[in-house]
Amino acid sequence: xxxxxxxxxxxxxxxxxxxxxxxxxxxxxxxxxxxxxxxxxxxxxxxxxxxxxxxxxxxxxxxxxxxxxxxxxxxxxxxxxxxxxxxxxxxxxxxxxxxxxxxxxxxxxxxxxxxxxxxxxxxxxxxxxxxxxxxxxxxxxxxxxxxxxxxxxxxxxxxxxxxxxxxxxxxxxxxxxxxxxxxxxxxxxxxxxxxxxxxxxxxxxxxxxxxxxxxxxxxxxxxxxxxxxxxxxxxxxxxxxxxxxxxxxxxxxxxxxxxxxxxxxxxxxxxxxxxxxxxxxxxxxxxxxxxxxxxxxxxxxxxxxxxxxxxxxxxxxxxxxxxxxxxxxxxxxxxxxxxxxxxxxxxxxxxxxxxxxxxxxxxxxxxxxxxxxx
Numbered sequence: 494x495x496x497x498x499x500x501x502x503x504x505x506x507x508x509x510x511x512x513x514x515x516x517x518x519x520x521x522x523x524x525x526x527x528x529x530x531x532x533x534x535x536x537x538x539x540x541x542x543x544x545x546x547x548x549x550x551x552x553x554x555x556x557x558x559x560x561x562x563x564x565x566x567x568x569x570x571x572x573x574x575x576x577x578x579x580x581x582x583x584x585x586x587x588x589x590x591x592x593x594x595x596x597x598x599x600x601x602x603x604x605x606x607x608x609x610x611x612x613x614x615x616x617x618x619x620x621x622x623x624x625x626x627x628x629x630x631x632x633x634x635x636x637x638x639x640x641x642x643x644x645x646x647x648x649x650x651x652x653x654x655x656x657x658x659x660x661x662x663x664x665x666x667x668x669x670x671x672x673x674x675x676x677x678x679x680x681x682x683x684x685x686x687x688x689x690x691x692x693x694x695x696x697x698x699x700x701x702x703x704x705x706x707x708x709x710x711x712x713x714x715x716x717x718x719x720x721x722x723x724x725x726x727x728x729x730x731x732x733x734x735x736x737x738x739x740x741x742x743x744x745x746x747x748x749x750x751x752x753x754x755x756x757x758x759x760x761x762x763x764x765x766x767x768x769x770x771x772x773x774x775x776x777x778x779x780x781x782x783x784x785x786x787x788x789x790x791x792x793x794x795x796x797x798x799x800x801x802x803x804x805x806x807x808x809x810x811x812x813x814x815x816x817x818x819x820x821x822x823x824x825x826x827x828x829x830x831x832x833x834x835x836x837x838x839x840x841x842x843x844x845x846x847x848x849x850x851x852x853x854x855x856x857x858x859x860x861x862x863x864x865x866x867x
Contacts, residue, residue: 511541642662687820695769764786789807
């Protein structure tokens with residue numbers, strides 16, 4: 494994909510071409526959704542953006558069926574595109590994560606940007622950064638330190654970076670308020686609808702949400718739980734649902750396309766987020782913007798996003814009894830639920846594009862200034 498040439502919007506200063514390096518849905522996920530939104534919204538501002546997609550479809554398609562070898566089928570075209578794009582762009586914006594994603598995706602992008610003398614912004618994401626940095630080879634932190642600007646989406650990750658001697662700026666995740674709006678509060682009787690919108694992976698601890706749901710069923714016998722996401726934990730979760738006798742009440746909806754996820758929130762009476770590792774969950778931002786009360790674990794950076802008792806209710810990681818107790822408070826206390834909704838809506842405004850846009854454009858200007866000064 495070549496640079497998309499677009500004229501700056503009327504009355505706005507021109508910006509240099511930006512190369513964004515990151516994934517797109519499918520599959521949906523926090524980083525992929527954020528990357529898609531960022532590229533789309535920047536282009537709407539008249540910024541020329543080239544995307545180097547890190548999860549492009551395999552070509553030929555049969556390569557996806559070859560474990561290990563398939564990495565080469567994706568990596569070589571990725572490196573070639575990186576080299577070409579870095580030469581065209583004035584700033585490279587890399588969405589980075591921990592583990593193998595760092596070594597195979599982010600690190601090569603930083604190296605190539607430096608070789609092409611292109612300022613690079615590393616937008617580091619993921620709640621397990623502390624664990625990764627603690628066990629990573631020394632060159633990981635050295636390379637990260639060579640970025641022109643380091644950006645984290647939360648104060649939580651900013652504190653992690655500080656512990657390793659890395660300066661960073663905080664630019665939060667984006668919630669597109671044009672896609673989400675609060676539904677009118679409605680009576681749910683004994684049939685509230687609860688949702689979980691996380692992938693079915695161990696770190697998101699969906700069993701805790703299912704067990705909490707089972708605990709409230711004696712009070713709300715027609716309650717429903719929708720789990721929207723996919724992943725390797727599905728068989729184990731289905732077995733747990735059967736063990737608890739909840740087959741008629743729990744629906745595994747699979748991945749829901751971004752275009753349709755607002756409809757799910759519009760039907761929800763509460764969001765449950767039981768994750769064990771987290772940074773700044775997009776699902777909570779979307780629930781805020783949809784006027785849906787939130788009951789979440791207090792993992793990672795969530796307390797920086799959710800003020801306990803004000804914009805949501807927080808419980809210890811893995812504590813299904815506490816989650817059920819706080820869920821009952823939301824369902825049984827209409828005044829509390831309304832206060833949480835209003836505080837969540839106000840919180841969502843802080844992460845709307847008009848505010849975050851200003852921060853990103855300032856970061857791009859800052860990166861360009863370092864290039865001119867070099």
